[in-house]
Amino acid sequence: MRRITINGPGSVRLDTTGPPSPPPGWARIRVVACGICGTDAHYLRGMPLPPGVSYPLVPGHEVAGVVTELNEPAGDIAVGDLVLPHLIIPCGACESCASGREQRCATAPILGIHEPGGLADELVWPVSRLVRANGLDPVTAAILPDAAATAYHALTVAGVPDGGVLCVFGAGGVGTALVHLARVLVPEATVVxxxxxxxxxxxxxxxxxxxxTAGRLKELRREVGPADVAIDFTGSPETPAQAVRTLRPGGRLVLGxxxxxxxxxxxxxxxxxxxxxxxxxxxxxxxxLRQVVALLRDGRLDLSGMVSHRLPLxxxxxxxxxxxxxxDGLVRIVAEP
Structure with missing residues (x-):
């Protein structure tokens, strides 16, 4: 099969390898679409790898694919289903997992970092970490596991008050998803x-x-007023200090x-x-992830225009x-094997 590998800082290429074989409890998945986000690019630029990770990496943690093989019964997942792999595999036994905060699991492998990701023809992933997405457009569905689910989680952390002001910094994949989701989940809030x-x-x-634009923060405060919550998904180390200036006393800055x-x-x-x-x-x-899939399926969430660029693998x-x-116009890039 074909796959994209990051072999070290500044080195990325398309290569070939044998097809993956799913261990017990895992599924083999034919990748239909895979989003590419800034974290993938950071590792190509040389951002330090997490402990225990080494090059080469097969990136890609926003995946929509079709199940092609199951080696044991798998609940409601069947061969032929369109599925979205959730991007972490929590241990299920630590304090974070036991309290329902699996995203904080310190030992959780991450798709596209610890385990080969979706910039490939195929991948394998635990059945327990798959969400069915039958009936959804695969290209749009591919960005749900990160851009949309991460934005959804950020809103749960932010606690935007009814009638409050939410200021979103950055309008890439996650930032744009945040804008869409905020209008659904906190409809009484003013979003800017x-x-x-x-x-x-x-x-x-x-x-x-x-x-x-970032140079017009005084105008923002004059026209909209101070924000109750500012959420930063720009990826810029300088932006949080700017975001603080938009907050009212008692406001909250959320860094993502x-x-x-x-x-x-x-x-x-x-x-x-x-x-x-x-x-x-x-x-x-x-x-x-299940919540944003349901919102998209029910028609409450409209992510049209989120995928700005599509490329073959x-x-x-x-x-x-x-x-x-x-x-200009870049939001999310999706590769389609």
């Missing part, structure tokens, strides 16, 4: 976005959401990007005197150049 370019501002404004570099939140006194709180939000639970290495250049 802060983006990088004028072209992105226009794109977000077409969704019916006020959007401002996994990115290299140190964090600078600005003058600490403002956090103390205004009682600003800071939270991290990390990936999602499998239930978060043999051109997927071009996606990393796109992520570096960030051309």
């Amino acid at each position: 976005a802060v983006v990088r370019s004028e072209a992105t501002r226009r794109r977000v404004a077409e969704l019916g959401v006020p959007a401002f 990007s996994v990115t290299p570099g140190d964090l600078n939140l600005g003058w600490i006194t403002s956090f103390v005197t205004r009682e600003i709180s800071v939270s991290g939000t990390y990936t999602s639970t499998i239930d978060d 043999d051109r997927a290495t071009e996606a990393f150049d796109l992520l570096d250049r960030r051309p």
